[in-house]
Amino acid sequence: MNVINTSVSLNISVVRPEYFFITGLSGIPYTRYHYIFLFCIYFIAVIGNCAVLVIIVVNRSLHSPKYISVFNLALADLGITNAQIPNIVRTFLFESQYISYNACLANMTFVYFFSGTQVLTLVVLAYDRFTAICLPLRYHAIVTNTVMFVVFSAIYALTAVMIIIMVYFISRLSFCKTNVIESYFCDHGPVYRLACNDNSNSASHAKLITGVYLLGPFPIIVISYLAIFLVLSKITNWEGCIKALRTCASHLLVVGLVYLPKTCIYIIAFTTYLSPNARIISSSLSYVIPPMLNPMIYVLNTAEIKDTIRKAFKNRSGPGVLN
Template identity: 35%
Template sequence: MTFSVTVLNDSVIIHPPGFYITGLQTLPYISVYIIFLAFVYMVTVLSNSLVIYVSVFNHCLHTPKFLAVGNLAVIDIFLSTSIIPSMIKIFLIKDNFVPFNLCLAQMYVYYAFGTLESFVLAILAYDRLIAICFPLRQNSINTLQSMSFIIGLTWCFTLGIIAFAVGLLTRLSFCNSLTVFSYFCDYTPVYRLACNDYTMQWAVANSLSFLILVVPFTLICLSYVSILVTVFRMKSLDSRVKALSTCTEHIILVTVFYIALITIYNIALYLHFINEDLPLLSLSLASCSPPCLNPIVYSLKTKEIRNRALALVRKTKIGTT
């Protein structure tokens, strides 16, 4: 096995040819779980592709809200693709070696699109905030141009900040163990394998991850505080119910992404004492579920997407008979 050696600022940096992913190896019936994830991946790609297709070709959905929903669908496909195919390769094909550069690429895509998902949930909260709190000025404040600008800004910020965080790993040497105890090339397990210590870089990476998760969730909470204040000022009960009903799908997405992730993470701390692979199992499920559930939630709540899906099903049935 050949290690690559680089000299940077009089420091020798040693990079291995790759890493071995060893998480989830002790769990029974892991192949069944991976087959289940393969099914989840298929549903994720098909349902999100449907959302993208309908959002693009249905002019009724050319609104700021569905621009954000289409953006979420694109993000979900990339996020799911960054992790499930590699898990199939590792646990079904039994090839757990990941080349060094491919490992960093997977890490970058996973964290970049996971971060974009949290930001797009904040953007959708902003859309509901404008629609409910400023209904008369909604069309002038929340336009396609302003929504495109906000989405573009989050993409530029996220892709840049994650590139910086992952780039920190290229300045570390890996000269000892090459075993990554996770289900993919996760940042923390890979960092712990470094044989030199850059405390400042680790602190910066932790600060970035805190900023990326906490800031969107805080914006979502503040948006819903403002929404609830506005709703409870409404005199009619029907108006209150109607206003809150427009937030149903978004509340479900936030619950699935944030609340479920936080809950599973806390449960994982206790599962670690039973079997060290159980936390990885729960976290992998938390990572793979939202991209699959998001388009289903919006498809059930949006008549145009629901009708298009039913039309495709009918066409498929006619073609097979």
């Protein structure tokens, strides 16, 4: 069996490996416990996000702009979980660290697509809270289901284009030196750095993706909450102020879960030495922990979802449709 396949087009030779060898988790002490922990995370994340999706679909009172955003967040979390953890668990169960070239590109596509939509959904939720608190009289005119449909269509289209370009640049790279990926999945950075030809397009696109999905959204969210806190500081009614803050609590917790771990990893990586094992473990957890906790946060902090669950338990003995 040949490990390297070569395709020639327009006098350009592209050397593609038949498979990649993922070594990210192989050197971690007590690897078995990490795999088991990830499997537990997967089980909880799938059940939790599926429950949120079903609750929002079934309960017509939740067919509102805010919960359209929550629905898309749960969908993105479910996508991230399924794009990463099953491949990791497969490695543990079958003791196979190999992944085919095409499967690697597919894995990269889905992980980055759902991660991108997750981050931009947090921006939409911040916009929803900003409008509801700072422009309450105009909220229902500005934030409508139609507007949310257009916004999320744009988010999915933008992310799809960004990821297609990313994968296209990867497909034009030659891998004639090694096919060993030092990560726990087909991560964009470790893959394009393996290339033995010019990878400047991939490197530039990586910076663009970082700007669009990490460095750009976070300041927008921070500015929106600064505006919210400024408005709330002028409210003399403390009960109204606390009620408004409670409506933001779920979103703030989710933003912290998604951004703080990734930000800390980047800061530590640039300022001090971070061992490969520590980097891989922290990176893997920063991807999979938020999808597990996000459903719990919205269920515990959202009265409408808790009321829907209570009604479901009360009516479990007889037929009925939640309204």
